[in-house]
Amino acid sequence: TAATAQGLPPLEQKDQYTVGFAQTESNNPWRIAQTKSFQDTAASCNWNLVYTDAAGSAAKQVADVDSMIAQGVDAIFLPPREEQPLLPAVLRAKGAGIPVFLVDRSVDPNVAKAGVDYVTFMGSDFIEQGRRAAEWLIANSDGTEVIVELEGTTGSSPANDRKKGFDDAVAGQSGMTIVASQSGDFARDKGRQVMETLLQSHPDVTVVYAHNDEMAIGAIQALEAAGRKPGEDVTLVSIDGTRDALQAIIDGKLGVSVESAPFFGPVACDTMKAYAAGEDVPTWVKVEDRVFTKDNAADHIGEAY
Ligand code: GYE
Secondary structure (H helix, E strand, C coil): CHHHHCCCCCCCCCCCEEEEEEECCCCCHHHHHHHHHHHHHHHHCCEEEEEEECCCCHHHHHHHHHHHHHHCCCEEEECCCCCCCCHHHHHHHHHCCCCEEEECCCCCCCCCCECCCECEEEECCHHHHHHHHHHHHHHCCCCCEEEEEEECCCCCHHHHHHHHHHHHHHHCCCCEEEEEEEECCCCHHHHHHHHHHHHHHCCCCCEEEECCHHHHHHHHHHHHHCCCCECCCEEEEEEECCHHHHHHHHCCCCCEEEECCCCCHHHHHHHHHHHHCCCCCCCEEECCCCEECCCCHHHHHHHCC
16 A cells, blocks of 8 residues: 555554544643544544543653553554654554554654654644734734743644744844743643743733743733733733633733644544545645634634633
């Protein structure tokens, strides 16, 4: 088949598959919505789903993938929590004849390649998400800004790429300076704590760019606790499009949330079927994202998670 010619393990065509989904953590609504999407799809796509939750530990996620390999699952869907530590597990799955589909995060592209070491990367263009957040800011600014950046999980592909997309766009603006950039691990409480600390050293902050909505909500809490007015004296921009973020936009506290859709189940089902049928699966199954602002947040909050 086309698959084996490229060195990828083939996938038999059959009515029911045992499918591994090795989740990174479950401490935010995005992850919970993604897990639910896989669980719903297990029913509609006739999967026997082997689900694990690494609880925020790359080491546990490696062990979870190894246990799926030992169980002999038919295929593995994996959001690698960080780019480097999950690489050996991806290669071990390939070596064991199990096709791996990366979802929503990638591994180091200099070491492992889609279409060679794993079937495909299914997910958003994170560089573009960061750039779109910057473009909204540039269009809604008087040109002079003191920016604090709350980064996602250190070493994860969305943190690396959302930083690059935003920072590169802002670098072209002479009046805009990123004065601090620190990880809040994509988590609300961590975002709040980091923002509290950064407010001490940068009380003149006018913009917070958070790599996801949960950290933006945490930053809003920290700003309000310090007597600042998010949406008035500090502009917040972030990424995901969660329900809480859309509500914060409606409330005037968050300026923009660039969408990063978590509903991978249906596309995972289709992609796996196409692969088993020997069809050409693109090396990047790209998710198209929208942008939520005060102009459309109320229209979309009903469908948000
Ligand atoms: O933005 C964040 C989650 O990898 C795209 O991970 C995903 C990101 C998402 O924890 O909220």
